[in-house]
Amino acid sequence: METKRLSRPSPSFRLRSSSLNAVRLRRVFDLFDHNGDGEITVEELGLALDRLGLGADPTDLRFTVETYIREGRKGLAFEDFEKLHSALGDALFGPVGEEGEDGDGEMEEAFKVFDEDGDGFISEAELQAVLAKLGLVEGRSMACVHEMICSVDRNHDGRVDFNEFKGMMRSISLKSA
Known part of the structure; x- marks a missing residue:
């Protein structure tokens, strides 16, 4: 191999x-x-x-x-x-410097992992594909994937855009702090 x-x-x-x-x-x-x-x-x-x-x-x-x-x-x-x-x-x-905590560039990179076709949105199929690659049980059920998308889809278009993704990541950050 x-x-x-x-x-x-x-x-x-x-x-x-x-x-x-x-x-x-x-x-x-x-x-x-x-x-x-x-x-x-x-x-x-x-x-x-x-x-x-x-x-x-x-x-x-x-x-x-x-x-x-x-x-x-x-x-x-x-x-x-x-x-x-x-x-x-x-x-x-290199060692961590004193850069700002902006993080949008890194968040965009993280978003691109899920946005496999590069259209600016994470669809249910894309989320399911990433979950399946990771071997996660959630990736086997489209109903579960649909729930995950709906939980962050603020404009109810059935997919996650970058701002919705960013909001989700920032809320996770705040909850863990």
Whole structure:
């Protein structure tokens, strides 16, 4: 199997808004923790990366991840995962500076992950495709996907535009603060 490598890291890897980044990182951790035991093993991380089409060389992945797994554990606890994410961000983009907390550029990048056809909207089909790629149960039910869209669709057009997405992300940020 051929391993895909990203030619240029996505600027959305680390959002400038620390509260949005913490919420997003926790969600990523929970998605990668396939068996829900509070730890991400190297195997679970490899599986998640493969599902996202970002396969990594298993030896390189094991070497990188195992340095962050605390003694006596089988995988990364959330705090370990945060440290790994921070170290990768620093290596790829340099240390976190004192940039503003605007975050619209990063939010646009996050929006583009869901807006697969680039039309400026997240449709039910696009949301379902992303959820399915992540192996989430919610992606199997169009009714569940429809409910998710309706919960943030303020103008009731059956799809999520960037402003609706941004409002949803900011409300998540405020709830977690």
